[in-house]
Structures are given as C-alpha cells and as structure tokens.
Amino acid sequence: MMNLAVLAEQRAREGAPSSKTTGISDGRVVTPGVDISHGGILYLDAVSVSFDGFKALNDLTLIVDAGELRCVIGPNGAGKTTMMDVITGKTRPDSGTAFFGQTIDLTRLSEPEIADIGIGRKFQKPTVYAEHTVFENLELARKADKRVWATLTAKLDSTARDRILSVLETIQLAPEAGRLAGLLSHGQKQWLEIGMLLMQEPQLLLLDEPVAGMTDDETMRSAELFESLAGDYTLVVVEHDMDFVAKIADRVTVLHEGHVLAEGSMSQVQQNEQVIEVFLGR
Amino acid sequence: MPHAFVPLSAPVGAGSLPRLWSGRTWGYIGVAALVLFVVVPLCNLAVPAGSIFHVSDFMVTLIGKIMCYAIVALAMDLIWGYTGILSLGHGLFFALGGYAMGMYLMRSIGHEGVYQSDLPDFMVFLDWKAYPWYWSFTDHFWYCALLVVLVPGVLAFVFGFFAFRSRIKGVYFSIITQALTYAFMLLFFRNDTGFGGNNGFTDFKRILGFPIHAPETRMVLFMFTGATLIVFLFVGRAIVLSKLGRVLTAIRDAENRVMFSGYNPVYFKLFIWTLSAVICGIAGALYVPQVGIINPSEMSPANSIEIAIWTAVGGRGTLIGPVIGAAVVNLGKSWFTQAVPEYWLFALGLLFILVTLYLPRGIAGLWTRRRS
Numbered sequence: 001m002m003n004l005a006v007l008a009e010q011r012a013r014e015g016a017p018s019s020k021t022t023g024i025s026d027g028r029v030v031t032p033g034v035d036i037s038h039g040g041i042l043y044l045d046a047v048s049v050s051f052d053g054f055k056a057l058n059d060l061t062l063i064v065d066a067g068e069l070r071c072v073i074g075p076n077g078a079g080k081t082t083m084m085d086v087i088t089g090k091t092r093p094d095s096g097t098a099f100f101g102q103t104i105d106l107t108r109l110s111e112p113e114i115a116d117i118g119i120g121r122k123f124q125k126p127t128v129y130a131e132h133t134v135f136e137n138l139e140l141a142r143k144a145d146k147r148v149w150a151t152l153t154a155k156l157d158s159t160a161r162d163r164i165l166s167v168l169e170t171i172q173l174a175p176e177a178g179r180l181a182g183l184l185s186h187g188q189k190q191w192l193e194i195g196m197l198l199m200q201e202p203q204l205l206l207l208d209e210p211v212a213g214m215t216d217d218e219t220m221r222s223a224e225l226f227e228s229l230a231g232d233y234t235l236v237v238v239e240h241d242m243d244f245v246a247k248i249a250d251r252v253t254v255l256h257e258g259h260v261l262a263e264g265s266m267s268q269v270q271q272n273e274q275v276i277e278v279f280l281g282r
Numbered sequence: 283m284p285h286a287f288v289p290l291s292a293p294v295g296a297g298s299l300p301r302l303w304s305g306r307t308w309g310y311i312g313v314a315a316l317v318l319f320v321v322v323p324l325c326n327l328a329v330p331a332g333s334i335f336h337v338s339d340f341m342v343t344l345i346g347k348i349m350c351y352a353i354v355a356l357a358m359d360l361i362w363g364y365t366g367i368l369s370l371g372h373g374l375f376f377a378l379g380g381y382a383m384g385m386y387l388m389r390s391i392g393h394e395g396v397y398q399s400d401l402p403d404f405m406v407f408l409d410w411k412a413y414p415w416y417w418s419f420t421d422h423f424w425y426c427a428l429l430v431v432l433v434p435g436v437l438a439f440v441f442g443f444f445a446f447r448s449r450i451k452g453v454y455f456s457i458i459t460q461a462l463t464y465a466f467m468l469l470f471f472r473n474d475t476g477f478g479g480n481n482g483f484t485d486f487k488r489i490l491g492f493p494i495h496a497p498e499t500r501m502v503l504f505m506f507t508g509a510t511l512i513v514f515l516f517v518g519r520a521i522v523l524s525k526l527g528r529v530l531t532a533i534r535d536a537e538n539r540v541m542f543s544g545y546n547p548v549y550f551k552l553f554i555w556t557l558s559a560v561i562c563g564i565a566g567a568l569y570v571p572q573v574g575i576i577n578p579s580e581m582s583p584a585n586s587i588e589i590a591i592w593t594a595v596g597g598r599g600t601l602i603g604p605v606i607g608a609a610v611v612n613l614g615k616s617w618f619t620q621a622v623p624e625y626w627l628f629a630l631g632l633l634f635i636l637v638t639l640y641l642p643r644g645i646a647g648l649w650t651r652r653r654s
Contacts, residue, residue, distance in 0.1 A: 088542060110546070111541045111542055112541055112542075112543075112544050112545055112546040115541070115542050115543055115544035116544040120542070121542045123538065123539070123542075127536045127538060127539045128536065128539065129528075129531070129532040129535050129536055129539065130535050130536075131531055131534075131535055132528060132531065132532065132535075136528055139525070139528075140525070140528055140529060140532055140540075140543065141543045143544075146543075146544045146545045146546075147549070148526065148549045148550055148553050151524075151525050151526045151529055151545070151550075152521070152524050152525070152526040153524075154524070154525040154526075156525075193539075196539075196543065200543060200544065
C-alpha cells in the first residue's frame with residue numbers, strides 16, 4: 001500500500017520535472033492561489049468513498065505533477081469517475097484528503113468554487129448547451145466574474161472575442177461558430193466541451209473518455225491537441241482506448257477496485273504482472 | 283477574413299436574436315400599444331353606448347383582467363420557459379400581491395361598510411375590536427404597494443433558497459410549489475387568519491380617493507395594466523438577451539455543465555424565481571381593483587396549473603407567446619362559460635393535449651414555423 005510520503009519521496013528520487021523544464025512558469029499554470037512549489041498540482045491521499053457498502057474508492061493515493069499528461073485506465077467500476085467526482089467536489093470522500101497544489105483543500109469547496117480556482121472537467125457524455133450557438137457556449141464558459149449581477153451586466157469586449165476566436169481555431173470549430181451546439185456531431189460536441197474548458201483558463205483539466213465515439217481521424221487530431229496542451233496545462237485523461245493512451249501518456253495510472261494498482265510509463269504498466277492479471281483475467 | 287461568418291456587431295446571441303422578436307413582432311407591439319392607449323379609451327369613454335364602435339365596460343374589465351393574466355404568464359415564461367423550472371404555485375404569488383392591494387382597498391372603504399364601523403365588515407362579524415398588528419399602516423397606499431412587492435418576493439426568496447440549495451429539481455420542485463399554494467389556501471380560508479376567510483375582500487369603494495367603479499378610474503387602471511405588461515415584456519427581453527439570460531437557458535439544458543463552469547446555479551435560479559414571483563404579485567395587485575374581489579380560490583392548485591397551460595399554449599421561451607396564450611385561453615374561457623359552461627374544462631384539456639402533441643413550441647412556434 002503506497003502512502004503519500006513514500007510516493008512523494010519516490011517521485012523526488014526519480015527527479016520530478018521542475019517548473020522550468022515543463023514550461024509551466026509562463027504564467028498560465030502558475031497563478032496566485034495554486035501553490036505548486038513542490039512540483040505536484042493534485043494530491044489525493046488515502047481517499048475512500050463508499051456507496052451503500054460498495055467501496056468505489058479504497059485508500060486511493062495519487063499525485064499528479066504540474067504540466068504532465070496523466071492517463072488513468074482501469075476496468076469498469078475501478079473508480080475512475082468517482083475519483084473525478086471527488087476532485088471536482090461532486091462527491092465528498094468518507095476519509096482521506098484531496099489537495100489542489102500545496103494549500104487548497106478540495107473537500108471544503110463547492111463545484112463552482114473548484115471550477116473557479118482552476119479545475120475544468122469534461123463529462124463522459126459530451127455536455128454542451130444545445131440551444132446556444134458554439135460561440136455562445138464558449139462565451140459562457142469564459143473565465144470571468146460569474147456572480148449574478150456581474151453576469152447580468154456583462155458585455156463582450158474585444159479581448160474576450162479574440163480569445164473565443166482563438167479557441168475556436170484550436171478546437172477546429174471556427175466554421176461552426178454560429179450553429180446551435182445541439183446540431184453538432186458527437187465528436188464536435190466533445191471538442192466544443194474541451195474548448196469550453198480551455199475558456200475557463202484552468203490549471204488542471206480532467207477529461208473523462210474524451211475520444212469516446214470519435215472517428216479515427218478525430219481521435220488522432222485529439223491526440224495532437226492534448227499533446228500540445230500538456231505543459232501549459234496539466235491533463236488527467238480517463239480513457240478506455242489503449243492505443244490512444246499509449247500515444248499520448250507521459251505516465252499511466254492503473255486503477256483497480258478503487259485503488260492504484262500500478263503507475264509508470266505505458267510499457268512499464270503493460271509488463272506489470274498484476275495489471276495483466278486484472279485486464280486479461282489470467 | 284477567416285471569421286466573416288461571425289458578424290462582429292452581434293455574434294453573441296447570433297442564434298437567439300432573430301428567434302426573439304423579429305421586426306414584425308415589434309410592429310405588433312406598437313399596434314397593441316396604440317389599441318390599449320388610444321383606441322380602447324376613446325371607444326369606451328367618447329363613443330356613445332349605442333354605437334357599434336363602443337367598447338363596453340364589461341370588455342374593458344375583461345381585457346384588463348386578461349392583461350393581468352398575461353403578466354403572470356410572462357413571469358412563468360422566465361422561470362419555466364427559459365430556466366426550465368416548472369412552478370405550479372405561481373397563483374400564490376399573484377394572490378398575495380392581490381391581498382396586499384386588497385388590504386389597502388378595504389381600509390379605503392372607511393365607514394361605508396354594512397356595519398359602518400372603523401373595521402371591515404368581516405372583522406365586525408367576527409366581533410374583533412381592533413385591527414390585528416399585521417394590518418398596521420395598510421391605510422397608506424405606498425405601504426401596501428411595498429407589500430405587493432415584498433411579500434411575494436420575500437416568500438419566494440426564502441422558499442427558493444432552501445429548495446434550490448437542497449437541489450430539488452424537476453417534478454419534485456413542481457409538487458412542493460403546488461403544496462405550498464395549497465397550504466396557503468387553507469390558511470387563508472380560515473376566518474381567524476384575518477383576511478376575510480373564504481369570502482376574501484370585496485365591496486371596494488375607492489382607490490386613492492377616486493371612486494373605483496367610475497369609468498374613468500377603470501380606464502386609468504386598464505391603461506396602467508397595459509403599460510405594466512409592456513414594461514415587463516421589455517424587462518424580460520433585456521434579461522433573456524443578457525449573458526445572465528444565456529446562463530438561465532444553459533441551466534435549463536445542462537445544469538451540471540453550468541456548475542462545473544464556475545457559475546453557482548442556486549443564485550441564478552433564486553434571482554429569476556424571486557423576480558418572477560414579484561412580477562406575479564404586481565399583476566395580482568392590478569387585478570384586484572379591476573375585478574373587485576380577491577379570495578383564497580385564487581390560491582387553488584387548479585389556478586396555478588392553468589397558468590402553466592397559458593404559457594405552454596402560447597409557446598415557452600418566446601416571451602410574447604405566453605402573453606398570446608393567456609389571451610387566447612381566457613377569451614375562450616370567457617366565451618365557453620357564457621355559452622356552454624359545462625364544456626369549458628373539456629375544451630381546456632383538449633387544447634392542452636393538442637398543443638402538446640402538435641405544437642411543442644405553442645402558438646408562437648406556429649408563427650416562426652410558417653416564416654421559415
């Protein structure tokens with residue numbers, strides 16, 4: 001059973017990427033509020049969650065470094081989505097801690113507060129505002145004062161417009177800017193939701209099966225997109241598509257029955273006896 | 283120009299702007315204003331009663347009443363059509379506004395009641411010697427006007443805060459709003475509550491010193507109601523076209539996404555819910571002096587359900603649709619209850635079924651469909 005101290009020590013020995021080498025000191029990842037002075041941006045320590053006796057998370061300990069692209073894999077029911085629920089405040093852990101950087105205790109914040117401090121989440125089922133245009137979807141997600149009065153009186157300035165247009169380019173939906181989001185294809189909705197996360201200017205993006213239902217071409221373009229985002233952002237990707245994971249992952253974490261079974265590069269993980277047993281049933 | 287498809291003047295709401303009030307709709311609003319403020323007053327007050335152009339006092343009261351209902355339907359559209367929260371208790375806020383205005387009207391009767399007492403007749407009948415504390419200051423019009431806004435507003439705010447914070451949604455929310463209005467109806471039916479029991483308030487004599495049954499007073503109330511309706515149409519339009527309006531629609535379509543984008547849906551719902559209740563209260567306050575009575579039956583669950591039907595028939599999420607819906611349904615009701623009263627509820631049920639099946643966007647949807 002790994003605990004946080006051991007894990008941190010092990011990480012230090014391996015030489016965790018410093019903020020300089022990963023290009024995370026350009027002001028995007030490092031903003032006031034998130035203390036990533038020790039290299040890690042997300043710390044889950046001994047987190048347990050149970051639903052009616054079923055242990056969805058069982059003593060889960062996980063550290064994600066700032067600027068890395070981490071893939072989380074595991075069979076159905078391994079606790080991947082519950083882990084995201086804990087990080088984003090949707091589910092409170094029965095025990096254990098969840099920290100964003102060194103100082104921010106995620107278990108004390110609500111979902112909107114967590115979104116506001118810089119954690120963006122993409123749902124498994126693409127979730128966009130069907131009756132709004134693509135442009136409006138991005139506008140609503142944009143980082144801004146999101147209280148009632150400020151929202152009522154908000155005006156769209158040219159900086160905001162430029163930002164929206166540049167994200168439209170990134171997610172390759174510029175030609176669809178004026179279309180209702182409900183009319184987009186499944187893959188386009190996935191990309192729009194990712195674009196909405198980028199508009200929030202988060203430090204950490206949690207992506208739940210971002211390429212599910214995409215064509216091979218779309219999947220390949222997604223891989224390129226995520227690789228270009230890593231470094232500027234920290235990404236945690238939950239995915240079933242192993243080829244996709246092998247293509248993009250810096251590190252892979254394998255979850256099984258609510259805790260970490262193995263962690264390392266894709267090839268290390270693939271050679272791990274326990275992992276083979278769980279995945280192939282041998 | 284890679285982005286020529288995004289008109290720089292109005293990219294925001296590029297989809298929703300044309301859907302909300304085309305140039306022609308503005309024309310109709312102008313015509314309606316002309317009818318309300320010029321044609322009806324002239325035809326009622328200046329044209330002699332025998333002429334075919336004469337508009338009877340009965341018609342003025344009927345249209346005035348329907349405009350009050352239209353304001354309620356508009357308020358319902360903001361909370362249901364745009365935000366996706368179906369309230370089956372909006373009749374309560376309407377009635378509370380009506381009761382607040384009714385208190386002032388009761389005080390204005392003075393000594394001209396049946397018992398010629400300082401107190402309203404129903405209090406004399408109960409053998410009360412003085413006004414209860416909550417009737418204090420109700421002889422001042424402006425105090426009652428304040429109550430018209432505050433009572434529905436505060437009740438909605440407190441109720442909404444707990445309901446939305448507890449994440450009560452969908453049909454569960456609808457049911458508790460229904461229970462809320464029912465509970466208030468039972469409360470107001472009691473004589474001891476001090477609001478006239480099942481008879482409510484009636485036999486008003488004057489408002490702000492003017493005789494309440496005089497044609498001129500009636501006409502001023504009528505025009506004031508029309509002006510209020512138009513003002514709230516513009517207020518509603520400003521809200522749904524603002525970024526806040528887009529957040530409300532986003533809450534309707536994907537509340538989780540809104541929450542994980544950093545908006546707290548509780549406060550946005552609370553804002554529009556409370557505003558909607560206040561608008562209903564004002565409509566109730568305009569209704570009572572025109573109709574001349576307010577009693578607890580206004581709080582009956584059936585009344586609140588009817589409000590939802592007006593909105594659905596007219597077309598949710600269009601603002602102008604619910605106004606049309608309230609007018610169509612109530613004109614129909616007025617005709618049926620005179621001609622074939624026993625068939626009205628069947629007709630209403632049938633209308634609701636037909637609209638649900640064939641006109642998901644209501645009468646207003648018929649409009650846009652024909653145009654496109």
